[in-house]
Every structure is written in C-alpha cells, then in structure tokens.
Amino acid sequence: MAYYIANPIYDSVFKFMMDDERVARIMLSALLKKDVVAVEMKQQEYAGLTKRNISMFRLDFNAKVRNEDGSESIVLIELQKTWLVTETLRFRQYLASQYSDKRNLQSKEMSPKGFAYPMVSIYILGHKLGDLEEPVVYVKRNYLDYDSNPIVNGVPDPFVESLAHDSIIVQIPFLKGRLRNKLERVLQVFDQEYCVKGNEHYLEVDDSMFAGDEFLVVNRLMLASGTPEVKRAMEVEDEILSEIEERDTAIMMRDKVIESKDKEIESKDKEIESKDKEIESKDKEIDEKNLMIREMARMLHDQGIPMDVIAQRLNIDAEMLKGFIEN
Structure with a gap:
C-alpha cells in the first residue's frame, strides 16, 4: 500500500514532524541506537522563512536515554539539517556558540562539579559530504593511552565527556532504498528517490518499508501533507530556494568573469615579463x-x-x- 507524505527535506515539514514528542523519540532512538525514554525540546532556530537567511533548521533536545545496564542519563542533542552544501560551513559556528551558552551546563543540584551534559551533534544533509559513501556516519570519541591502547578504567569520565562530543552524519543521497536496519527504515522518509513526479512537496512510500512504531513517523508526515500552514510554508521555501539559486548563479557568473579577467591579467603579466627579459637580454x-x-x-x-x-x-x-x- 502506498502512502503520500509531506517531504521532510523541507524545514517546515521537518519542524512539524519533530514537534511530535513520540516521533522525536523514535527518530532520536534510531539515530542514537539507544532507547530515548523522554525528550524535551530546549530551543529551535528556524531560518527557513526569512529571505535574508539560507535555509537551515536547528533543534536542541534534552534526551533521557536508557543505558545498557538499565540506568538512565541525560544527553544534550544538537540536530541540524540543511540541503545546501554552503551551509555546512556554519555548523561549527553554531556549535561553538552552544559551548559558550551557560544554559547548556548542568545545575548544581544535578552535578556539584558543574560538568556540561554529554553532547551529540546530528547533521542531516541533503547533499553528499566529500568521499564518504555511507548513508549514516558515526564519529565517536575514544579514550586511548600513549600506545593507542583503549583505556577501560574510569571511563566515561564526566570532565572528558563535557569537552568532547560524538557526531552523527546522515547523507540523504546515499539512502536510496536501503532497509538494512531500523534507522535506515526510519530515514526512508527523507529519501528523495520517492518524490512524487512534478511535485517535490510530497513523497510516495510503501508500507512494506516500515514496521511497528515507524508508522508513527509516516502518519505524522501524512498529517503534515494535509496541513494548510505546512503547505504554504513549503511554497515559501521554494521561493526562497529559487532566490538562493539565482543569487548563487549570479555569484558564479561574477566569479567566472573575475577568473577570466585574472587570466587575462596573468597573460598580460607574462607578456610584460617576456618583454622585460627581451629588453634585459638586449641591454x-x-x-x-x-x-x-x-x-x-x-x-x-x-x-x-x-x-x-x-x-x-x-x-x-x-x-x-x-x-x-x-x-
């Protein structure tokens, strides 16, 4: 059976999807490969509906996760999504600002030493990143001694955890119907291979791709597809993207003109250099x-x-x- 869902590559749809606490837990549990028992959205930055900003959607979560030993702990999650290559350069700036935000430190009641929460940064990219070809890439910290041997005792250390962080990178173009595990099944809602022909606002997915609570994600996106506010927001994003493409085209053409002029100047410089050498030889x-x-x-x-x-x-x-x- 086919389902028509709103395309979460659009910021407005992604926001609508993650606003549902159950869907947020399903998505984050699959990404973290841990059971997220509770999640609280801390803050959001939604830059998609302003004509001066390039589209990038950011969310911060406080997530309570259940560890393998049954204990529970708090993890700070920074989730950022973009479909433009140029925007990945701004991720580090955002991350740096979060490190300097005192609101991201634990309260004295939770930690007398005042260590920051362990942090995980999640990047959902609508483009390919370098030469990496895996749809999902996990970048994790390691505790090593001088000889690069793993350190076991005293790990994890709260001080180290507050300084370093793990990252998860999702490359949407490499999803392409992969259904090897729960995460890849959940992420199929981002696969642009399922775009409805002639209307990129919607995807057509098959129910055989999902199982169990994964249908909650699909249902949420089906609801988004019929929500007037989300529809209008997608249209606005299309206009913004069109303006961005026009701007980038103008910049590209300008750069080509500059490059051509630079080559012309370089050619003139070589000609002058040749003349100078000729004069020098004659002298x-x-x-x-x-x-x-x-x-x-x-x-x-x-x-x-x-x-x-x-x-x-x-x-x-x-x-x-x-x-x-x-x-």
Missing part, C-alpha cells in the same frame, strides 16, 4: 658590445694610433671614444 648584449669596443679602443690608443683614426675604425664618435679611454 646585456649592448653592455657586452660596449665592453668589447672599450677594450679595442684602449688597445689601439696604447699602440699610438690617432684618436680620429680609432673612432673611424670602430665607427664611434670622438666623445664616446674619449669616454671609453678615460674610464
């Missing part, structure tokens, strides 16, 4: 010729030959001959 040739004439003039003068005869033989004027002999 050197003249200097060598003058040196030879000077030596001959002195030799003839030392032999007692009259000045006018020397000048005639060497085809130089008397003033120049005088200068050669005296200097």
